[in-house]
Amino acid sequence: MIDILATLSASAAAGIRIGIPLLIIGLLHGGQLWSKVPLLAHISPSVLLGFFSIWSLLELFASKKRLGQRVLQIFELLLSPIVGAIMGLAVSSTTSAPNWLMACIGGLLALVFQLVQVGWFYRLRGLPLWAVFLQDFLCVVLVLFAFNAPWPGGLITFVLLWFAIHSAKQWYDWYWQYRRQRSKARS
Template identity: 60%
Template sequence: MIIGILAILSASAAAGMRIALPLLIVGLLRSDLWSQVPLLSAIPPPVLIGILTSWSLFELFGSKKLLGQRILQIIQLIFSPLVGGLLAVTVVKIANLEMSPLWLIGVIGGLLALVLKLVQVGWFFRLRGLPIWVIFIEDIICILLVLFTFDAPQNGGLIALLLLWIAIRSSTAWRKWYQQSSQVSDTDN
């Protein structure tokens, strides 16, 4: 049960970083492609491979430029909860886990993906663009999280929990930064 929860967290955290890349990897790792993924199982696999491959390439290469980062931040912020929920439900189905209600698992996965994406968007706007080395690390972690979901769920779940801890720490740092900047502006007035 705990290993299943860690696998769900790992997949959802990957969706909080990229949206098409985790779905593409999950589909290509399975022999039945996306038949276990809700909503995507209705789309023909050749069409889905084309769409996910194109979007994954844009995520990988477009994120290296500031304009690409801005476009991706908006689109990923909208779709990361959906993809996080889809991946959480998919992990439950693929691993044959006895968890219910399934919609609650999807909501939790979507919320984790949304929290991680919100933190990334916050850092993006605070730093006025993410450094290239951060983007490369994010790409690597995203791929590792998807691979760990099925091969080493303990490791993937622990990485997801570590990312959640970093997100919580970031929010407290932003709060302190905001309070300091508001105090400075009050003294200027």
């Protein structure tokens, strides 16, 4: 159970940001954790450290502007399932569950969180600065909790998942309200 909560926490962090979680797990374990992950094991740890550092800085600075958010979301939407699966595999190395299952859970959770971010970005026409700082904070906290305190990390992940479900219901209601208004306007 602890490994599943840790996997959820790490994958949720990958659903918020991509480079920061990968950089943090590399720094926490001296790059040795990357050597246990199937996709990252074939790349030199120094190359990974450099790439994830640059990508993390790009995420931190570009996410503060609306155009930067839009550009980042394209890459993050495409790469979040892969990074979520990588994070799930990296954290759940000791679980008895099959690796493919943990990778699928991690990838899907990261994709759901990324879709929620994209939805709110388009609904609000850009994320406010306080929300971007909250995303950065949550990303770091979730990665640290995945390794040091899986219970709080899992709890935060479930709260975020509840928020994602609630957001989807709100968007559904807004959509139907908009359609009703348009049909009344045509009549």
